[in-house]
Structure formats: C-alpha cells, structure tokens
Amino acid sequence: MANLPAPIKDIQFIADEVLDLTSHYQKLGVHEELDAETFVTVLDEASKFLHEFVGPLNNPADEQGCRIEGDQVFTPDGFKELYKNYCESGWSSLDGNPKYGGQGLSYWLQLILGELNTFYCPGWSNYPGLTHGARELLEHFASDELQAKVLPKITTGEWSGTMCLTEPQCGTD
Numbered sequence: 001m002a003n004l005p006a007p008i009k010d011i012q013f014i015a016d017e018v019l020d021l022t023s024h025y026q027k028l029g030v031h032e033e034l035d036a037e038t039f040v041t042v043l044d045e046a047s048k049f050l051h052e053f054v055g056p057l058n059n060p061a062d063e064q065g066c067r068i069e070g071d072q073v074f075t076p077d078g079f080k081e082l083y084k085n086y087c088e089s090g091w092s093s094l095d096g097n098p099k100y101g102g103q104g105l106s107y108w109l110q111l112i113l114g115e116l117n118t119f120y121c122p123g124w125s126n127y128p129g130l131t132h133g134a135r136e137l138l139e140h141f142a143s144d145e146l147q148a149k150v151l152p153k154i155t156t157g158e159w160s161g162t163m164c165l166t167e168p169q170c171g172t173d
Contacts, residue, residue, distance in 0.1 A: 003055035006047040006116050012040050021108055031106045042094075042105065046113050049089060050120045053082055058121040065123075076123070083127055087157025092128055096155035097139060100147070127160065134161020 015021045016036055025031040061076035068074075086092060095110035096102020110132060117125035135154045138147060153159040 003051060003058070003120070005051060006043075006119055008040070008043050008047050011043060011112060012036075015039060015108070015112075021106070025106065034106050034109075039106075039109065042109055043112060043116075046091065046116055049086075049091065050116050053085060054117065054120040054124055057082060057124060061121060061123050075127075079124065079127065082124065083157065083160075086128060092131065092157035093155050096135065097151070100139075100151040100155040102155045128157075130163050131157065131159075131161040133163070 022034060022036050022039065025034055057076065057078045061079065064076045066073055066075055090103060091113060093102040094113060095105050095107050098104040114125065114129050114132070117128060131154060135151065138150055138154065142150070150159070154161060
C-alpha cells in the first residue's frame with residue numbers, strides 16, 4: 001500500500017461546509033479558540049507527522065506483526081520509537097484536559113487524528129486510540145484521587161491504556 005497524503009481538503013470541507021464545527025463550538029461556548037485556520041493547521045501538521053513517521057511502518061508492521069517471547073510481547077519494529085515520538089510531539093494529549101497535561105483542544109480534532117492514524121497504519125492506530133478511550137473513562141468516572149495519580153501519565157503518553165474484554169459469542173475466547 002502506498003503512503004499517500006491524507007485527504008485534508010476533504011476533511012476540511014466536511015468540518016466547514018457540512019458540520020460547521022467552528023460555529024457549532026462558538027454557539028456552545030466551548031473551544032472558541034478553535035477557528036477554521038487553527039483547525040486546518042493542526043490537521044496539516046498531524047498529516048505531515050503521520051505521513052513521515054506512521055505511514056512508512058504500515059507494510060513492514062503488517063508483515064512482521066507482534067510476537068510473544070516467553071512472558072513478553074513485542075510490537076513490530078519501529079512502534080516503540082514511534083509511540084515515544086508521537087507522545088513527545090503532543091499528539092497523545094491533543095484533546096486532553098490541561099489540568100492533566102493535555103492541550104484542551106476539540107474532541108473532533110482527536111477523533112479525526114484517530115481516523116488519520118488508521119488511514120496511515122491500521123495496526124498502529126489502536127495504540128494511541130485505546131489509550132484515549134481509557135483516559136476518557138477515567139476522567140468521567142474515576143475518583144479525584146485516582147484521576148490525579150493516573151491521568152497526567154496517561155494524557156502525556158507515559159502510560160498507555162488497553163481494552164480488556166471478552167466476547168464469547170464472537171469466538172475470541
């Protein structure tokens with residue numbers, strides 16, 4: 001699969017012309033700093049980062065996959081370094097609460113970032129995506145004490161989240 005550029009102009013069209021996100025946020029009185037220019041700037045930078053660092057790992061990661069050796073799980077070559085770079089570049093904290101080290105930007109930007117992660121490397125997209133879900137769950141339902149202990153590390157990507165579930169009807173047990 002070719003490492004193609006993301007369809008940012010299409011995304012921008014949907015955000016501006018179909019959803020009118022900036023007007024929507026202004027009416028709600030939230031994310032008022034998120035004007036159309038900021039929105040597209042963040043998406044452009046995300047696309048550049050993902051195109052340069054995530055896209056090239058797609059085919060090799062798919063071919064290599066994860067592996068178990070003893071009691072350790074190893075991700076495809078490059079994923080560990082990519083995750084560190086992704087977090088240090090601020091992508092893991094895009095819509096995170098500033099109280100915990102996040103940037104406080106719109107969930108829509110985070111949602112689109114998740115889609116772009118999948119666009120460039122579906123196998124990679126679960127790494128930041130599941131962490132985002134764990135962070136949201138803790139922020140809405142954990143005690144203040146647990147939030148203070150865990151959310152700064154999850155928001156910055158020092159810790160990651162996972163999904164632990166069972167679906168007996170699906171054959172995944």
